Amino acid sequence: MFNHMVEQFAHLDAVFHALADPTRRAMLGHLAERELTIGELATPFSMSFAGASKHVRVLEHAGLVTRTIRGRTHLCRLQAARLAEADAWLRRYERFWNDRLDSLEALLRAEDEAQAKKK
């Protein structure tokens, strides 16, 4: 159905893969508050620096996070563009979860038109 515009969404593999892990989703949640260092990202999960570092690399690779090295700390910032891409992909299916609403609206419109004709 939508396959003619497939190449628009080249990063979806990496983005959805990154989002499939609850630790990484939580990290994004924290980064939505403010920029955080690797250490700050690690502590809420009682996870080693190296573990957190790997998760951040996955997020970075998906383009969901950018890193600024300042001194010995690495500041991570949420990068939302790829989230918007994923959302755009999902919204192509919007009509499937809006179908009931859509048909209800169509029904109401039809009734309105019937009313208008009566007048």
Add this chain to the structure above:
Amino acid sequence: MFNHMVEQFAHLDAVFHALADPTRRAMLGHLAERELTIGELATPFSMSFAGASKHVRVLEHAGLVTRTIRGRTHLCRLQAARLAEADAWLRRYERFWNDRLDSLEALLRAEDEAQAKKK
């Protein structure tokens, strides 16, 4: 940030994992046209039936597809509710990719109010 409402989205691991594979996303695209059997889902990918069967099981496990066995064929139907869940999760970040639009709107509103006061 959003972590107080985390348990609302219990299926996100499975859903995002299912969406992370391009074959499965394409299958969903085909299922958006009409219901399809496992064999019909398999053929466009020059993949064994067993391979396609595994992908469908992943989609089923994520709640994105339901299966109706009729005779010896298994008819698969797109189930959009979980897509809507994933979309709802993503939209919590909407303001991050709308920030420029938001501030533009705020600016315009402020100008409108200034105009209104002049009159």
Add this chain to the structure above:
DNA sequence: AAATAATTAAACCAATCGGTTGACAATCCA
């Protein structure tokens, strides 16, 4: 009853996953 078609099950494969540990490098501070 026999042949064919649609699908799953099971075993296997190399690659990747999420996580650890330990060693190392760079930076800051006293």
Add this chain to the structure above:
DNA sequence: TGGATTGTCAACCGATTGGTTTAATTATTT
């Protein structure tokens, strides 16, 4: 200078991934 802090790298672990092949199951057709 020397010690603490921040982070990466490499190696390793068991589990899972996406895929195959072969065999078995179930349903239809002839």
